[in-house]
Amino acid sequence: MTEFELIKKILHSQKTQRGDVIVHAGDDGAVLQIPKDQQLVVSTDTLVCGTHFFPDMPAFDLGYRALSVNLSDLAAMGALPAWAMLSLTLPKINNVWISKFIHGFFSLAKKYKIELVGGNLTRGALSITVHAHGFIPKNQALTRKAAKIGDLIYVTGTLGDAAYGLSLLKEKSQHKNKKYFLSRLYRPTARIEVGIALRALASSCIDISDGLISDLSHILKSSKKGATVFLDKIPLSPQLKKEGQEKMALQGGEDYELCFTISPENQNKLKKINCPLTYIGKIEKEKKLIILDKKNKPLKINQRGYDHFHKRPNN
Amino acid sequence: MTEFELIKKILHSQKTQRGDVIVHAGDDGAVLQIPKDQQLVVSTDTLVCGTHFFPDMPAFDLGYRALSVNLSDLAAMGALPAWAMLSLTLPKINNVWISKFIHGFFSLAKKYKIELVGGNLTRGALSITVHAHGFIPKNQALTRKAAKIGDLIYVTGTLGDAAYGLSLLKEKSQHKNKKYFLSRLYRPTARIEVGIALRALASSCIDISDGLISDLSHILKSSKKGATVFLDKIPLSPQLKKEGQEKMALQGGEDYELCFTISPENQNKLKKINCPLTYIGKIEKEKKLIILDKKNKPLKINQRGYDHFHKRPNN
Known part of the structure; x- marks a missing residue:
């Protein structure tokens, strides 16, 4: 041919x-x-x-x-x-x-x-x-640059499954839930309907392709703001929770969920959106990203998520 | 970095x-x-x-x-x-x-x-x-599918230099005009101004990326027509003429000149276009491409120009 x-x-x-x-x-x-x-x-x-x-x-x-x-x-x-x-x-x-x-x-x-x-x-x-x-x-596009102090940070779906799937592939693991994790890696869901619903609501938005830390940092940099994120609020699938692999949700990309910011007065309008949306933190004045663990202790984080010319931090 | x-x-x-x-x-x-x-x-x-x-x-x-x-x-x-x-x-x-x-x-x-x-x-x-x-x-785009019987076939500039440059590279030749031929290969001129001027004039148009035979054949196939092309009318640079490499103009692509068809009554309107344009043949009813040499004898041609998954026919 x-x-x-x-x-x-x-x-x-x-x-x-x-x-x-x-x-x-x-x-x-x-x-x-x-x-x-x-x-x-x-x-x-x-x-x-x-x-x-x-x-x-x-x-x-x-x-x-x-x-x-x-x-x-x-x-x-x-x-x-x-x-x-x-x-x-x-x-x-x-x-x-x-x-x-x-x-x-x-x-x-x-x-x-x-x-x-x-x-x-x-x-x-x-x-x-x-x-x-x-x-x-006209003029309804969501960008990364308009997050405001006091805005709430949300993510769609659950994070980390795809990155965990990738780590199983790399380890040639025969994990019993491998099929589930791979399906999340191989067929990520583009959150088209959520993006459209957020047009009039969100102050900023990004898709999580490189990991929550890296991609939220893009919003913070473009918006010239900082943020506090609560580790135990980050939504995990039951399958990932069982593995104790929260870090996959922080630094692994590939899930292609959305991360967005919204002013508190718009929060109740999110109910009409037919997709799991989870509050994970808030936008702050001081230009740094702080992730607090269950005991309210800041995690040491590597700001770099996925960089094509560097090794991946986590797997 | x-x-x-x-x-x-x-x-x-x-x-x-x-x-x-x-x-x-x-x-x-x-x-x-x-x-x-x-x-x-x-x-x-x-x-x-x-x-x-x-x-x-x-x-x-x-x-x-x-x-x-x-x-x-x-x-x-x-x-x-x-x-x-x-x-x-x-x-x-x-x-x-x-x-x-x-x-x-x-x-x-x-x-x-x-x-x-x-x-x-x-x-x-x-x-x-x-x-x-x-x-x-609106509705002024030039396509490949509307060439009509009796339309004249034109090309811009000269053909074959880039393909000859490529053949010199492959042979690691130290040809004295290598620099000239390579400049034509490396920096092809996109004929933007000609394309815009042809909007209201040409019946069909294509850029010659794969060679005149291959690309003109696309017009003929889309328009369900045939054509006669006169080999000695195909414009060559003085440098290529000296080499006796007319075949480069037929089967070598890379020049990115335009090939277009135009009805005879529009022909005189081409004068206002500030680019060398050369009449090389005409559109015919019978669905085949005939290239006549100087003695009006049809050339045996390979309809296939450049195909990424086959060897190039000419070099």
Whole structure:
């Protein structure tokens, strides 16, 4: 199969055709119509084999995850996803692998009626770059820079499962809950609906891709504030709680939950959001991040979460 | 230097700040305002070390080229570029190399007032993916699918220099004009102004990235037409003419000139375009591509131009 035939096959397996795509994938570029009164939100992320995933990661999950981590960025901005582009670099054409990968990618794309509007296919070390495009009403985007003193800090879902899954993979562990932890690593949930609901409510928002400490620190730095976080308030899954691996929730990324700040007077409006949301701390004037343990003693923390050019701190 | 510090350094070296960028690079996504009555044109391309360029390619040129090949796609659609995203995968941080790369990238971005609005930095085998975003007035995009019988086929500039430059590199040749040919390979000119001028004139357009035969064939396939091309009309640089390497113009890509079709009644309107444009053939009813040599004898041609998963036919 040639490159062009493969691209054709990929595009033919796509079910979604949006009315706002004027020129679909297959030309030099796609032509897209932004709805009136909406702004465009764009985001990109790259997954490299050996850096972000192991070579034996199931292809379906990889396709799913490559899109999901990008949708998570859109969620953190409060955007509604619309279009994606996929740049796939492969050492060789393996039809079975590619079919599974594309199936995983489209299974998530379909959920949000996202159309794949372009991309490219190249020979080289396995790597995936996705671009996601979404919409947001004018001036409603959530950013990292507007957290205010006294704002409450919340996170969605539970933290740490994905990082623990990664540590089990690295240790080649046969843990009885390995399947559960891996499912959280392989198929993170982009919190699109939460992001949209937070548009009018949150003062700042970020997705937790590098770990709570690292990502909350981005909010604090951009907003020029500090924070106190209570370790025992950080939501853990029952499975992770059993392991006594709270640190996974602090320094391990990959969960792609949202961390946001909200003023106390908006707090009761969070009830209408159909997703577990947990208060974990508050924004402070003094520009540092303090994490208090159960005895109210500050933890010694490494501010650095995940850095692609450094070893991961925790695993 | 950490990943975050490097990203900061790259963004600080950017001079362009556009008024239509509502949230600049540095958050989870960029927020962008499309001008009224314009549609968005998006395109992406990946350059992989060892597949698209040799490891010793000068970093400045690589940065320039990575953006230029994407702008060329926008040019082929008739779009005016506005924003770009850069996904850079590097085996390690080399500050000198990165500075030169970014300098090359921004030197071209500046020319078109393009703002870098996002991207990412990852560890892995050297590879660059760029996304380019541009604007086009509603329903004026040039595509591949509307060439009509009797339309004239034109190309911009001269063809084949870049492919010949690549062949000299592969042969490790010390050719006296090597510098000239390499400059055409390393810094292709995206024909932005021509694409914009062609909006109201051309019936179809493509950029020649894979070779004239391959790319013109895309127009023919999409438009369900055939064509006759006259070999001796294909414009060559004086330097390439001297080498007797016409085949480079047929099957070698990398020049990133435009190939477009235009109805005979619009032909005289091409005079106002400030770029060498050459008539090379015409669109025919019968669905095949015929290239006639100087004696009007059809050449035997390999329809396949460049395919990333096959060996290049010519070098």
